[in-house]
Amino acid sequence: MTTPAAHEAPPVHLGDPRFQTDPAELYREMRRDHGAVAPVVLDGDVPAWLVLGYRELHQVTGDPVLFSRDSDLWNQWDRIPADWPLLPMIGRKQQSILYTVGERHRERAGVITDALESVDPFELKGHAERFADELIDGLCGKGACDIVGEYAMLLPLRVLARIYGFSDEQGPGLVTAMNDMINGREGALEGQRHLGESMYGLLAAKRAAPGPDVASRMLAAGTGFTLDEIAQDLMVMLAAGHQPTADWIGNSMRLMLTDDRFAASLAGGRHSVGEAMNEVLWEDTPTQNVAGRWASRDTHLGGRRIGRGDLVLLGLAAANSDPQVRTDSGALTGGNNAFFSFGHGEHRCPFPAQEIAEVIARTGIEVLLDRLPDVDLAVPADALARRPSPWLRGLTELPVSYTPTPALGADR
Template sequence: MNTNPIPLYGDRFQTDPVGLYREMRETHGPVVPILLAGNVPAWLVIGYRELHQVATNSDVFARSTRHWNAWGRVPEGWPMTPIINQIPSILYSDGEEHRRRARAISAALEAVDRHELRTVTTRMADRLVDGFCTSTGADLRQVYTSRLAGLVVGWTFGLDDAEGERLSSLITALVDADEDSAKAQGETFALLSELAASRAARPGHDVPSRMFAHPAGYTPQEIVEDLLVVLAAATQNVGEWLGNSLRLVLTDDRFAASVFGARSSVREALNEVLWEDTPCQVQPARFPTQDVELGGKLLRRGDMVLLGLAGANHDRQVHQGAAASHGGNHAHLSFSRGEHGCPYPAQEIAEIITTVGVEVLMDRLPDIELAVAPDEVRWRHSPWMRGVVSLPVHFSPAPRMGEV
């Protein structure tokens, strides 16, 4: 189906995605033939207008994987299976079935008290900083960014700290699409099944309990499927948004020099990350319900179409070129678009956690600096997510909160 497809993996996909997307666009235009792991063919949409068309036209570009025409080419043990699967979750449902689930999830997230969320995030961030602030250095990904995301998202699920961090680490392994993904998926389903059974028997004031109570009428199996989607989207996007934002603040003097004096600088940094290094760089998947032309390419019925959010954000039609020129421009596609876009309550929750995470760390450790050269920061080898493997920093020892 594709001519000269580009592998959606390899070092350059992590080290120089902007350059790679530029070359893709020059060679193939806004719709690029690609190969996933195992030489499974697909299309990657990196044109801003074309991606918007795919994301907002669910009649032509369906979400359900039952439409896929290449299931027969999937190798045994395919590492993409935990993400691209035939489980009818909200991720891969269409029409009224999707709307039924989406209403329940949005309502459950909308009910999270924003003031309490900010208070809990601040308390957890301070506690994490207390764990390393008396030293002179740390790896922020290991001790702060991924842990804060797991703890706070876990709290919204009614989980204790250990459960939240355990599920967050399993989700990371699942999304990295490697040999550990299938095992991580099995363990995640087992833990979420226990959580669902617990909330069905003893409802609480948390997201799973509110989903059960919603008129959508979730079955136990359905709620496990959708809890996995919500948990994965929340922990991965929040953790990487926080990590990428801290990397920007620590490597760009425009933000480092002003972030202490103005909270607006934090928000500007967060917005720039969504344009330049969006946490979700590729979103799976859509499947044409008929042969259709898109961006000068003929897509056959059932072809897999991936949404290249990062590539579309760098489309010259919308990208303003110079860094920090985005200002208050929120027209990026980092939360996708259409019925399957990230619901607004989820975006609000993610922004609160990420903003507080940056503010607390910079307030507590005012002389914090990156401990390696900016070009030595390594990135995750995930086809879906954009985030650092580690973020080593050094700083002057600071007192714990109780010692101030």
């Protein structure tokens, strides 16, 4: 991999704590020192490029041939140990749609998109409201809770599991398994096993007795795809839909609780919820950086020489804040959806998946504000901490207080 010039600032390590504490300033510094494409190092001092520029990121994501999703192209594999911590994210011979390319990827993406498009939006919102009310029922009498740990991290997967075809009884176990995996808890391996066994069990059940759900539709449309491919895609969709949506809820609530512009929403109005959610996608996007793309040949990008097989990371948050494409006020919010929060190009998050995530997040926030109208931050805003990750940006917790109210229970 091409190294920076001797007079250039050194590469930034992706373990730099500023990815959590002050990413906006870090990206400004990287852009000043390195330009639109910056050298970075991963765990084990493995080199890569981080794309900071909006136009450059558009170029990378719009050219899947030159900047491929095929991880076998990587020119650093001989340096990667078997216990490298990023192997679950950047692995070889992975069966999921994330690492397929060409026509095979387009076919699999079509199956996923069609299955998600068939989800009835009214049923989806109904499921989201029901599970949100159920969670609030367990919190409303306490007078205080952690919105992240006790609400946001529990809601998205419950809804997704329901539309995928799991029973409501299976939902809590799937949530625990997924959160254990995400947080690297002691039960992470058991959580991975539970999720895998549950997914294969679901597919076996739906193959025998199809229903009006995502899993059944993928099985019906997936002629030519193996059961492993369908299972892997469903598990990727669950993970990709759960954590970012939970962070979207948490980051949006943080904004509404700390910014006076959204005070009206906390008084029972809903008109600012969508504005807060959209602003988060620009300024505090849940998916901050994405791995990765690999250059299929030597090329140039943002004034850099990118070698064949170099790893290129997508700096979604940095591109969103690129001063070259921002307005004078610095805020491209409101109805402007040109953010990179869902990616771009043929490997972007499918449009139906984006819509499902938005319904879950918005419904979750609206139900919370309806049920706990005087909710308020229980700690100083500057005491809120982020998870230590350069990839996903979310709060470790969001403590709030409110007037205790009775549960709706069976009356809802």
